[in-house]
Amino acid sequence: MLGISTKRLSWLGVPLLLSGCNFQARQSFVDPKGIVAQDQYDLFLLTVWVTAAIFALVGGALLWTVWRYREKKTDDPNTLPSQSHGNPLIEIGLIGVSVALLVVIAIPTLRLIWFTNDMPNDPESNLGSWFDGETAEGSDEEPLIILAKGWQWWFSFEYPQLGITTGNEFAIPAGKTVRIELRGEDVIHSFWLPKIAGKVDMIPGRNNNMWIRTDEPGYYYGQCAEYCGEAHAYMQFRTEVLSEEEFEKWVAERRETPKPPAGKDWNEFISLSASAPEELPDTDIVQGARHFFGKGTCVQCHTIDGTFAAGKLGPNLTHVADNRSLAAGWMENINPDGSINREQQLENLYEWVRNSEHIKPGNLMYYDPNGLQNVELSDQEVHQIAVFLQSLR
Ligand code: HEC
Ligand SMILES: [Cu+2]
Numbered sequence: 001m002l003g004i005s006t007k008r009l010s011w012l013g014v015p016l017l018l019s020g021c022n023f024q025a026r027q028s029f030v031d032p033k034g035i036v037a038q039d040q041y042d043l044f045l046l047t048v049w050v051t052a053a054i055f056a057l058v059g060g061a062l063l064w065t066v067w068r069y070r071e072k073k074t075d076d077p078n079t080l081p082s083q084s085h086g087n088p089l090i091e092i093g094l095i096g097v098s099v100a101l102l103v104v105i106a107i108p109t110l111r112l113i114w115f116t117n118d119m120p121n122d123p124e125s126n127l128g129s130w131f132d133g134e135t136a137e138g139s140d141e142e143p144l145i146i147l148a149k150g151w152q153w154w155f156s157f158e159y160p161q162l163g164i165t166t167g168n169e170f171a172i173p174a175g176k177t178v179r180i181e182l183r184g185e186d187v188i189h190s191f192w193l194p195k196i197a198g199k200v201d202m203i204p205g206r207n208n209n210m211w212i213r214t215d216e217p218g219y220y221y222g223q224c225a226e227y228c229g230e231a232h233a234y235m236q237f238r239t240e241v242l243s244e245e246e247f248e249k250w251v252a253e254r255r256e257t258p259k260p261p262a263g264k265d266w267n268e269f270i271s272l273s274a275s276a277p278e279e280l281p282d283t284d285i286v287q288g289a290r291h292f293f294g295k296g297t298c299v300q301c302h303t304i305d306g307t308f309a310a311g312k313l314g315p316n317l318t319h320v321a322d323n324r325s326l327a328a329g330w331m332e333n334i335n336p337d338g339s340i341n342r343e344q345q346l347e348n349l350y351e352w353v354r355n356s357e358h359i360k361p362g363n364l365m366y367y368d369p370n371g372l373q374n375v376e377l378s379d380q381e382v383h384q385i386a387v388f389l390q391s392l393r
Contacts, residue, residue, distance in 0.1 A: 026221040027194045034196035034214035036116055043112050050101055116197070119143060119179050119211050143177045143211070146170060150182075150189025150202035150224060152364055153231035154315055154328035164254045165303070167315025169323045171240040173247035174217050182208040190226035193239055199225050217241045219338060221329070230362030236329030254319055257306030258392045261285045266307045288388030291381050298385075300370055304392065314365055321345065321393040327352055327360050342390070349386035354379070 023030050032038040075081070147158040148170075157170035172178045182191050184202040192199045193212065200210045224235035242250055260269045262281055272279055273290040280286050292298045293309065301313035309317075320326075324334040326348045333345035352359060357366040357373075366372050377385070 027223060029194040029198060031195055033216045033218070033220070034212055036197035036210075036212055037193075037195055039112055039115060040198050043108055046108060047105055050105055054101065116210065119177070119209075143179045144172065145179050145181065146172070147181045147183065148191055148202070149185050150191070150228070150235075151185045151313075152187065152229050153224070153235040153360070153362075155191075155224075155235075155237045156315060157237075159251075162251055162255070164251065165305075165316045166254065166319065167317070167323075168236075168328045169238040169240065169325065171242050171247060171250045172212070172214075173244050174241050175213070175215050175244070177211055177213045179209060179211050182210065187228050188226050189224045189228050189235070191222070192225035193220060193222040193237075195220050196239070196241075201226060214241055217243055217246075219324075231360050234328060234330045234360045234363075236325075238323075238325055238329055253322070258304070258318065260307075261289050261388065261391065270308065284384045284387040285391055287381070288384035288386070291377065291385050292388055295375070296377060296381075296385060297370070297372075297375055301365070301368070313368065317389065317392055319393055321390045327356070327363075330360055346386055346390055349389045350383055353377070353385055353389075354382045 022028065025031075029037065029044075030041065032041045069081070142161075145160055147160060149156045149158075155168055156165060157167075158165045180191065182200055182202040184204040184206075186204065188204070189202040190199050191202055191210070196214050197210060197212045200208050202208065218241050220239040220241065222237040222239060224232060228235065240250075257266075260266045261283070262269060262285075264272065269280070269289065270293055273286075273293060277290060280290075293307070299309040299311055301311040303310050303312065303316045303318065305316070305318040315328075322340075324338075324340055325332050326345070331348040331352065333341045333348050335341045353372075354377075356363050364371060
């Protein structure tokens, strides 16, 4: 061979591992942009420094002892060196220092547990006064509430105060406290938005919640952080932080139902497409809508507000074309400047409906007993459906 052992070669992997340390990466927790993430990061650093100091002191003492009491040429091999049975002062001292260091870590940890657990302006919280500076602000206004649900393998977001439901992408206003209620709809998932706040489980039958706040508008990446089955690694979501004005615009847009094709209203369109399709223009968008409400069986699992499609097994599609990603963040249709890449979006919609199994193995749009494995759609019909889906905005 080359005379290089595999052990040596394995060092070549180190730079590869270190290349994972992109501190500004999309899902980096060391680049906090929100008050909760910032506090979690500060606590992490405190713990790192304390434990690093312990490591250096203990390791240093060990090395010093090994060196200091090494065997010397002048030692007589036949007599034992002088033996010691410990030093009470050092032992008690070490216990004292350990306890002190644990307390140094424990106090801010407990404080942070309470801080993240209690909504800053929750009237039932009796801890509010602990955190004056950080919580007084905005404490008389009602927080925005978002009900986030984890499904195998995607997320839904409901705004009960605003009457909006979205799939896999949601928006919040900068500078406002947002309360997120977390639920698991099938198995345990975990909500993790690393730059804004870390990890709370979404558990079926249990009402967990968390709160977030950030002053920095932007597009943030989240991920399910609890192994939840086959497509877990593909289970992501996106959060857009908008200025207050932009958020209001977003809300108004999302509340609008998309326009039906062919200038009809939805009821008229749907009844015509079932009873007298020849009276509708023969365009891709019209045909696509017909397949969506008809042979595609899409309506069993998907909702489009304002129409009879009210399925709950898959993401709400009312504004699916306003999203910059598809399939729980797995497919992207975003330009470098952040705007939506319509060409890419059409292609993604086509690819997804054509063969979602190929893109996200195990997904329940395909494998559910009522899923698309049983539905035959020609390439042209899928293209028409994609054109229709792209009109949902
Ligand atoms: C058996 C239920 C079911 C049927 C039928 C179904 N879907 Fe889905 N759909 C799902 C599920 C579940 C997901 C989420 C998949 C994932 O990301 O894991 C999904 C995801 C999607 C998405 C991506 C949405 C997003 O926000 O990422 C689109 C688009 C979509 N479906 C379109 C369709 C169309 C078009 C049809 C009919 C041809 C259809 N679906 C039929 C269950 C279904
Ligand atoms: Cu998961």
